[in-house]
Amino acid sequence: xxxxxxxxxxxxxxxxxxxxxxxxxxxxxxxxxxxxxxxxxxxxxxxxxxxxxxxxxxxxxxxxxxxxxxxxxxxxxxxxxxxxxxxxxxxxxxxxxxxxxxxxxxxxxxxxxxxxxxxxxxxxxxxxxxxxxxxxxxxxxxx
Amino acid sequence: xxxxxxxxxxxxxxxxxxxxxxxxxxxxxxxxxxxxxxxxxxxxxxxxxxxxxxxx
Numbered sequence: 437x438x439x440x441x442x443x444x445x446x447x448x449x450x451x452x453x454x455x456x457x458x459x460x461x462x463x464x465x466x467x468x469x470x471x472x473x474x475x476x477x478x479x480x481x482x483x484x485x486x487x488x489x490x491x492x493x494x495x496x497x498x499x500x501x502x503x504x505x506x507x508x509x510x511x512x513x514x515x516x517x518x519x520x521x522x523x524x525x526x527x528x529x530x531x532x533x534x535x536x537x538x539x540x541x542x543x544x545x546x547x548x549x550x551x552x553x554x555x556x557x558x559x560x561x562x563x564x565x566x567x568x569x570x571x572x573x574x575x576x577x578x579x
Numbered sequence: 580x581x582x583x584x585x586x587x588x589x590x591x592x593x594x595x596x597x598x599x600x601x602x603x604x605x606x607x608x609x610x611x612x613x614x615x616x617x618x619x620x621x622x623x624x625x626x627x628x629x630x631x632x633x634x635x
Contacts, residue, residue: 489599493592500588552585559589563596570600579603 463575470571472529474498474564477571490567498528498535498560506553507543508535527561527568590619 462481470477475491478484502508509521526532535541543550573579591612598612 485605486599490596493596497589497592504585549585552582552589556589559593563593566600567596 463572466571466575467568470568471527471564473531474528474560474567477568478574481571481574483574490564494528494560494564494567495531497556497563498531501553501556501558501560502535502540502543504549504553504556505544505547506550506555506557508532508541508557509554510536510541521558524565525558525561527563527565528557529564532561586623587616587620590616590623594619 466477466481468477469480473491474494475487475489478487478490480487498508509518509525511522512518532541543553547553570579594614594616595609595612597615598608598610602608602611
């Protein structure tokens, strides 16, 4: 083992436990912001460049999906799979709510790009849920 | 052709997000993201050909 490795030992489980006592507010706020608006959580946690990248791509996917006449899934009584799809699409946060409130979220089933649009909006939500987990790791000091 | 463009855009977007989550530096993230995108595109094309041949 050389001197640099001795000076900077690998993180131990004790060090990992120390991260568990990080400020709850900062962690919670980062995760809520990451869900509410793609990339905002990372910007809040000081990862501005990464947050802007996430925001640009995920919002682009979601808006692109709506522009392709896709829908942002909503739960439909009696159709259990729509609950899962709505949960995934809602992962994009406030833009999902705005799309529904603004009447942009229904799509056009007759459009040739309808299925592409559905995939774009759904995957945008799912990706943002992963970004929320990444924001939690950042807040916990694992990244 | 337009369908392939949608596929490529989708794969690049997903690849870049995953790359940014899995790598710390911008260069490494973009490199991994493009590899993921290329892999997704290749698998999609392979599956499309398999389905085409099965249907034929």
